[in-house]
Amino acid sequence: MTFRHSLAALAVLLLSAALQADEAKPVDATPKMAYGLMMKQGDRLIFSPCRDRSYANVEDVSADGSVTRVLNSVGLDAGKRLYVELLGVLDNGTLKASAFNMARVEGRCQMPGGKEEAWRAAGNDPAWALVAGGEHVRLQRYGKPEVVLPYAEFRSDGNISRYDGANDHARLAVRLDKTICRDAQANGAFAWTASVELNGQILKGCAWQR
Structure with missing residues (x-):
C-alpha cells in the first residue's frame, strides 16, 4: 500500500469513527424553548425555527395533548399559520413539544428576552x-x-x-x-x-x- 493510499484509508477510518461517535451521542433531553412558525399539512405538524430554513415534524408529548388543543383553539387545525413558542426537545428531526408558552396567528418571530426581559x-x-x-x-x-x-x-x-x-x-x-x-x-x-x-x-x- 502506498503512502497516499495509507492516508486515504486513515481518513476513511477517522470519518467512520466520527460518524459512529455522533450517532452514539445521546439526545439532550432537557426541554428548551423553541421559537418559530407552525402549520398543519395533512396529518403532520410542521415547525420552522426562527431565522432558520430548516423544518421539523412536531410530536405533542404533553399531558392529554394539551399543546395541540391550545394551538387548534388559535386556528392551527383550521389551516392558519401560527407563530409559536413551545417548550420541547429536538430529537432526530422531530420537535417533541411538552409545554406551551404562546401562539399568535401570523405573528412575527420574537427571539428570547435574555437578561433584559423575563x-x-x-x-x-x-x-x-x-x-x-x-x-x-x-x-x-x-x-x-x-x-x-x-x-x-x-x-x-x-x-x-x-x-x-x-x-x-x-x-x-x-x-x-x-x-x-x-x-x-x-x-x-x-x-x-x-x-x-x-x-x-x-x-x-x-x-x-x-
Missing part, C-alpha cells in the same frame, strides 16, 4: 403592557405616565408567580396564574393569566415568559 404581559380595556426583567419593571398604560420600578425575580410556587414593588408614587402588585389566556384582539393564546394592581386599579390580561 416576562411580558398585556391587556385591553384599558390598553396596558408590562415588561419585567433586567433592572426594571415597566408598566405602560394608554394616555398615562409610564410606571418604572426596580426589578426583582418573581416569587413562584410553580403555578403562581408574583411581584410586589413600590416607590413614592406607585404601589404595584403583579400576579401571574399558569392558566391558558386567550386574547382575541392579539389573535393569540398565552400560557399565563395576568392580574396587575396599580394603586388600587386592577388590570387584567395575558402573560408569557421571555
Whole structure:
C-alpha cells in the first residue's frame, strides 16, 4: 500500500469513527424553548425555527395533548399559520413539544428576552403592557405616565408567580396564574393569566415568559 493510499484509508477510518461517535451521542433531553412558525399539512405538524430554513415534524408529548388543543383553539387545525413558542426537545428531526408558552396567528418571530426581559404581559380595556426583567419593571398604560420600578425575580410556587414593588408614587402588585389566556384582539393564546394592581386599579390580561 502506498503512502497516499495509507492516508486515504486513515481518513476513511477517522470519518467512520466520527460518524459512529455522533450517532452514539445521546439526545439532550432537557426541554428548551423553541421559537418559530407552525402549520398543519395533512396529518403532520410542521415547525420552522426562527431565522432558520430548516423544518421539523412536531410530536405533542404533553399531558392529554394539551399543546395541540391550545394551538387548534388559535386556528392551527383550521389551516392558519401560527407563530409559536413551545417548550420541547429536538430529537432526530422531530420537535417533541411538552409545554406551551404562546401562539399568535401570523405573528412575527420574537427571539428570547435574555437578561433584559423575563416576562411580558398585556391587556385591553384599558390598553396596558408590562415588561419585567433586567433592572426594571415597566408598566405602560394608554394616555398615562409610564410606571418604572426596580426589578426583582418573581416569587413562584410553580403555578403562581408574583411581584410586589413600590416607590413614592406607585404601589404595584403583579400576579401571574399558569392558566391558558386567550386574547382575541392579539389573535393569540398565552400560557399565563395576568392580574396587575396599580394603586388600587386592577388590570387584567395575558402573560408569557421571555
